[in-house]
Each structure stands twice: as structure tokens, then as C-alpha cells.
Amino acid sequence: MFPDLLCALLLIVGAYAYYVGKILSFYIAHWRELQQTLERQKQARRWKQATRKQ
Secondary structure (H helix, E strand, O other), X not given: OHXXXXXXXXXXXXXXXXXXXXXXXXXXXXXXXXHHHHHHHHHHHHHHHHHHHO
């Protein structure tokens, strides 16, 4: 019973690590694009606030 449990645990941990790695690699690949879009959103908000004040 114990070896089966260990095997299942390893499988779960392996799958988790695999998905985390995939997500991390995706974020690293698209990091620049994400940063640029965030900056654009911030600038748009600032611009909207500035136009509201006037």
C-alpha cells in the first residue's frame, strides 16, 4: 500500500510541477508584452483622470 501511495504522490507532484513550469515559461515568453499592456493601461487611466479634472 505504501509504495502505491508514494507513486501516486510523485505523479501528482510531477504533474503539478509540469503545469507550473508551462505557466512560468508562458509568462517569461510574454513578460514584455504583459508589461507593455500594463503600462498602456496605467497611462490611459492617468489620461482619463487628467481629462476629467479639466
